Amino acid sequence: MVKVFVNGYGNIGRRLATMLSADKEFQFIGVAKYTADTKTKDALDNQFDIYVPESNLRQFRNSNYKVSGTVEEAVKQSDIIVDAAKEGRGFDNKKRLYEPMKKAAIFQGGEDRCGVRSVADMIHNSRVNYAKARGQIYVIQGSCNVSGMGRIMQPLAEEFGDEIERYDVTIVRRWADLEDSKEMRDSIEWDRNPHHQEDVKAFMPTANLYVEAYKVPSRMMHLHQMLIRFKTKAPAKDRVIELLSKQFGVAILNSAIGSADVRRKALTLGFQHGDTNMVHIHQEVMRVQDDVLKILYTDDQTGMVIPENHLLLQSMVFRRPKEEAIKKTDTLFQLSRKKRILEEEFK
Ligand SMILES: NC(=O)c1ccc[n+]([C@@H]2O[C@H](COP(=O)([O-])OP(=O)(O)OC[C@H]3O[C@@H](n4cnc5c(N)ncnc54)[C@H](OP(=O)(O)O)[C@@H]3O)[C@@H](O)[C@H]2O)c1
Numbered sequence: 001m002v003k004v005f006v007n008g009y010g011n012i013g014r015r016l017a018t019m020l021s022a023d024k025e026f027q028f029i030g031v032a033k034y035t036a037d038t039k040t041k042d043a044l045d046n047q048f049d050i051y052v053p054e055s056n057l058r059q060f061r062n063s064n065y066k067v068s069g070t071v072e073e074a075v076k077q078s079d080i081i082v083d084a085a086k087e088g089r090g091f092d093n094k095k096r097l098y099e100p101m102k103k104a105a106i107f108q109g110g111e112d113r114c115g116v117r118s119v120a121d122m123i124h125n126s127r128v129n130y131a132k133a134r135g136q137i138y139v140i141q142g143s144c145n146v147s148g149m150g151r152i153m154q155p156l157a158e159e160f161g162d163e164i165e166r167y168d169v170t171i172v173r174r175w176a177d178l179e180d181s182k183e184m185r186d187s188i189e190w191d192r193n194p195h196h197q198e199d200v201k202a203f204m205p206t207a208n209l210y211v212e213a214y215k216v217p218s219r220m221m222h223l224h225q226m227l228i229r230f231k232t233k234a235p236a237k238d239r240v241i242e243l244l245s246k247q248f249g250v251a252i253l254n255s256a257i258g259s260a261d262v263r264r265k266a267l268t269l270g271f272q273h274g275d276t277n278m279v280h281i282h283q284e285v286m287r288v289q290d291d292v293l294k295i296l297y298t299d300d301q302t303g304m305v306i307p308e309n310h311l312l313l314q315s316m317v318f319r320r321p322k323e324e325a326i327k328k329t330d331t332l333f334q335l336s337r338k339k340r341i342l343e344e345e346f347k
Helices: 011-022 038-045 054-062 071-077 089-098 126-133 144-163 196-203 237-245 259-268 305-316 322-333 335-345
Strands: 002-007 026-032 050-052 080-083 104-107 138-141 164-174 209-216 222-230 250-253 279-282 287-289 292-299
Touching: 002 011, 002 071, 011 026, 011 038, 011 305, 011 322, 026 071, 038 050, 050 054, 050 071, 071 089, 080 089, 080 305, 089 104, 104 305, 126 144, 126 305, 126 322, 138 305, 144 164, 144 196, 144 209, 144 222, 144 237, 144 279, 144 292, 144 305, 196 209, 237 250, 237 287, 237 292, 250 335, 259 335, 305 322, 322 335
Parallel strands: 002 026, 002 080, 026 050, 080 104, 104 138, 164 209, 250 279
Antiparallel strands: 164 222, 222 292, 279 292, 287 292
16 A cells, blocks of 8 residues: 655645545554644544654653654655645755655745746646646646636636637635634735746746736635737637536635635535635626636635645556546545535535
């Protein structure tokens, strides 16, 4: 059995651990914790084995938390590591642990693809380049925004090809995740250089894409306003809805008022971690105006990338055909069922 370890237990690491402990194709080694805080108890309550850096062993023992070993020991016994470190620390993990021990790894979207702290050449987006990840040693799973953009843009590019002139995306980003304790500042912040534009171009190099991103004091999902300019007239709305409704991990909603409606619905319906794991097109505000198609969709920031990591593992480790992998991921995350439920709730 393939042994897998999750390095980090934050918003993403916790969800990856739920996924990997439920998938019987993997032997789940456990998770890494770096701080002996209450999230350690959460991991132990979930029956996850905890590994800590050698230098922090005493801190955890003094707090009476059961520790199964060091992070170094966990990496050594694993075949692949899903790194869920705080943004940017994946690079140090690669240099200090994965490369010397010759271990494969998946990194998250906060890591660099270019420059001196690059962790991998490839950014995975299951809708675009799933097969390319086959047998790769190091791959970045694109961030939630980047995963969502690929999921909408690729079907449009396949359907309309050269008819599309350019994409302009305005991302309205949440300030913090539901589980974060950090305070939100009452401000709207702009981003001097949104990484999303170059990240998407890494897997859709010919897309004429321009991205702006703004951070707002909310915990409830991201919102994307995508404007697609066509060379002549934009296609009819019905045709676009029909195309997008067939996509895996895309729900078409009609009566949500804001991002919190969708998140709260996922929580009240008892979806695991309160995640929908998908993007939600808000059909009632999709507009076609002359040569421009306007799509507004919300993107489940924490949940989106978890099935994406699952698909990526299936490509890297099992070299499975995509259709088979999607079936496995769908069974584990119940994405098609959740999509039906959400579409019914917000019809
Ligand atoms: N949050 C999202 O919605 C989201 C969505 C898509 C992608 N991502 C990406 O996923 C990654 C993780 O984000 P997150 O939101 O889960 O962050 P987070 O909640 O801040 O958690 C980060 C975790 O990293 C741990 N950590 C500290 N030093 C580490 C090290 N050297 N190696 C491994 N782990 C270390 C921390 O451990 P302790 O708590 O024990 O100190 C903490 O559990 C980032 O690259 C981020 O850009 C996040």
